[in-house]
Amino acid sequence: MQYYDTGWISTVFVLLIVAFVLFNISRAKKNSEVFIRRIAGLNAIDEAIGRSTEMGRPVLMVPGLGDLNAISVQALNIFAYITRTAARFATPIRVCCSQPPVYAVAQEIIRDVYVQEGCPEKYDTDSVRFLSDRQFAFAAAVSGTILREQTAATFFLGEFYAESMIFAETANSVGAIQVASSTENTQTPFFIAACDYVLIGDEFYAASAYLTRQPVLVGSLLGQDWGKMLIMATLALGILLTSFERTKLTEDTYDFEKAGEVVKLDATRLTQPKETTMYHIFNPYQALPLATPREKRPPVVTPVAPSGGQ
Amino acid sequence: MGWNLLAQTATEPSFFNGPNGTIWGWIAGTMLVGFAILIGLLYMPAQGRKYVIAGFTFVCGLFYVLLWLVPTPHDRNPDDVPRGKVEEISFWLSDAVNVFGGLSNILVAMLLLLGVFSLARIHIAKIIKQQKDWVFSVCLIGAMVLIIIAGYNKWLTELNMDPAQLEAIGKLEPNAWPFYKKSQDFLFDGLLQNMDAAMFSVIAFYILSAAYRAFRVRSVEATILLATALLVMMSLLGLVTLYWNMGVDLITRGDPASFWNNLKLKEIADFIGSSFRAPGLRAIDFGIGVGALAMALRLWLGLERAGGSN
Amino acid sequence: MFTYLGLKFTFGVIATIGLYTVLWRENKFYRFWEHVFLGLAAGWALVILWTETLRPQWWNKMVGTIAEGGNIAEPGFWAWAIMLPIGFAGYFVFSRKHSWVGRIPIGIIIGLWSGQQFDAWIQRFWPQLNASMVPLIPTDFGLVPYAAPSETVLNATIRQNVYLSQAIGNLIATITLLSVLAYFLFGIELKSKFMQGTTKLGRYLLMVGFGAIFGSTVMMRFTLLIDRMYFIWIEWFQRIVLGG
């Protein structure tokens, strides 16, 4: 971070969101009876599993192409819930991973679920699979799996790219119920076109709180809401301020290189975008050159390798 | 800086480094110690475990958090000497980025074997048990072995080749390539790359069928989706745009300042883009961004166990 | 046709067609190519694992490298050796008893990722916030085209005026932005008609955006198909088979 001029504001903004989340988590630990609005796609989960139980066909889960990060971890959290339900009905499951670390985490989470449900013997190590870390090899393999095993329910949750269309249409062609979500906005419309239920954007992060009602998750969800409201408020304020300032006549202009030195113009004119308060807040003035320059380190002499060096 | 393990910028010798070939002892020692600690961890009491993992996660995260919070040195040159304590820390941090930046790649790479191992295990088991489709498993394993041999063969051959010869081979026509190069090129460029492209282009078919099936005036949402998609698609076609705009020009009689110019296809598309698509996506991204931030916070502070199913 | 290139292209085409057959239905030919594809992908991953990642990023840093004439290009930092045991710990995931050790490398990866998010959030969203703060009050009420605020049309030297059409566009953009954001508030019970309306509107406006994305994505998908057809018909059929 650069703190000079208005540079510190962004940091404070993020710290504020962080504070919201932490505060709400601590609050929710006391009382987790919080309202969360209905999310259609998630209510469909049980229906989907029920259907595949009747048909005796497997449930397919794909945590996307992403590396091990919040998105894939979140996807696995939802899959843990799905697996829990599936385990109760002894419905076969398939988890197809494209990243080794994600695969490792998936292995452990899914096994834990079966253990917690008291049926570790039902857990088949090969039901969680690593296919390929190569996008389209993965796509080919997954659609092959869908077609051969005739999955009755498919869950595509996580970071999906171009392959989303391949998965969705293939699953659609075997008549599977599909619940899908991609954090990549560019893929969401394709899921909307081809899937039965789609979690849009943020709903994906709300899912685990919605399903499990864990205080930590619920609290953090509320914190996120506060964060979004902070953003909305900032936007509203900024828009109003900018709108009025842009109607003001002015004679001044600012030199952005010289830390916003004021320069007089000969004629009055409307305020320019760059002269609004909001622009200044979001674009700190250039820092001036160092007052006391740093001294230089003497150049490094690269030593010659001893004769032992190969 | 010479004594700073994490600032691997300076090449002057220090306790932490040594020229190639002289530090095998140190390397072996470090590995032994590491494995010893690992074995020690296996006998760690259960209640302590989660603190170990949380500790690792926290420390690794902390580095980047500090990098963010500590003021970044302003116009720093590589041979500058810090002027004070704060700058010393910030210099040290920005040097250490070199090291931390690489860590997760190395770990992910080391875990890759895990994934490939599980893939191979499944298919070799199929072959041994002569299960359904075991022949295809043979193809899979075969292809894998072939490309590994060809790939490493090429790499090793070119590694031990003198630059001039390599350059000469680089100038050759593909038909005149030596075998080692042909074999690798055939498997990688001839098959793998082409299959990538093929699978990628399959999407076009699916998009067509999905659009035909899904883009129907069933609900308000579907209709909106359909209408905008059609408009934007048309605006991508130079010919359509041309004739559409000709039509508009009939209304405006070619007056560039006429209001009706807004009906030009490109203007409509731009309008949709800037007034609906861009802000819509932005809003989703704000949501996702806050969600990811909160999740990162939870994971970093160990508030949520990956796969928070307990 | 029977030169190296000829064979290479021919097999490329056969593989392409093999994968295309899945459009008809799942069949043995597709299954064959699917498995070959998987095998090659996995094998190749193992090749570049060492040549592209571990060797340059880990091994060379650990043992150091020698430049021309035996001088040190890079000294070796032996401490990198610790990465091997850590990476190895990941393989305990298969052991029922000690699987927790496998969480250590995972924990490190997640930690490194999480730490970066705070700065990344600012870098990514701070300018976007600012870009969303657009003026709504027009200073010029002329009915000029949406595209008009441009120097070439109005030969103004600096863009000062907010034109009516611009203001309208900005207003709609603002409504979209705020209502979509409102749609993603989960913890608030929408009692008031207004809020319910807003979120509904938000969802509709989202659909406009998604429609636009669909439209613009279609372009690329078809381009890739066209490129494949070029490969099959021009590069292979015309040049190799017909030898044109």
Place this chain on the structure above:
Amino acid sequence: MAMPETTNKMFGEKLLSIPRWIWFVLVIILATIPQFVSITIPNVPEDSSAALYKELMTLPEGSTVIVQTDWTKSTQGESRGQFDALMRILMRKNIKFAFMSVADPQASEVARNALKELNAERIKDGDREYKRWEDYVSLGYFPGAEGKGKEIGESMLDAFKASKDKDQNNVERSVLESPVMKGIEKVGDLSAFIVVTASKSITIALERLQDKVKMLGLVTGVMGPETVNYYTSNQLKGLSIGLKGVYDMETMMEYGANYPDSSGKNFYNMKKYTDVVPNWPGKKNMDRGTKYYLTLHFTIGLMIIAVIIGNIGVLLTRKKGNE
């Protein structure tokens, strides 16, 4: 009276249930045949492409840029065209460039091969050959875009101290000694940082470098919608999106922007800029983009027709239902 209704209904149901394979066959045919004819289609370039063209044409001669290429065979349909157009401009303006890639280890090799062909084309046109080491170097492949992006932002010297390339006498040397990277210490010393990508790698680069250097992008149609946000918020100074972007570049290279043709009227007026940006007369400007753009018309046309047919079907059947 009911008779035509029922026939309508049956017809409508027919329209609703056209089997997939018919569409598939049609699209294959339409994606093939137009490739054998060559017509140039009229075009109205996008703003973002125009901005990109203007920025590229105004780069100082002899300056150095970094070209981050993150595309391979699978997206060459779009990326190759963009890369070619970009390279043609850079080479004609004698701008030195350094390749790097973060998305795929193959990317830099694919780029080098493309460059080889372009060089052959230049020699055919009687231009000087673009020489490795003097005019361009390859910095290599860096997995872990995030980390690398940060390193580059901190210091070019550290970020690329390990990168090697062959100099004119085939000797492996540090790229930092090459004429291309001479005097480049901070990323700000580059005249631009250009990303040709088929993935999110441009976002990652933006997050880490946008405040330090002028960034330009050439992305695939899919990445377009989300990347264009960065263009509108002025984090990206210029952006070419997908095949349309390629065709825009090629047409502007042929006719210029704000630039009068023989008849004296401008081929295209840029919305954002008044700068007169000339064209490259007598050079090969129209290439892949032109070839594919015509075919694209037919395929997208088919798609539009498919959607329309489907909806006619819906309307016909619905009419009966309401009776």
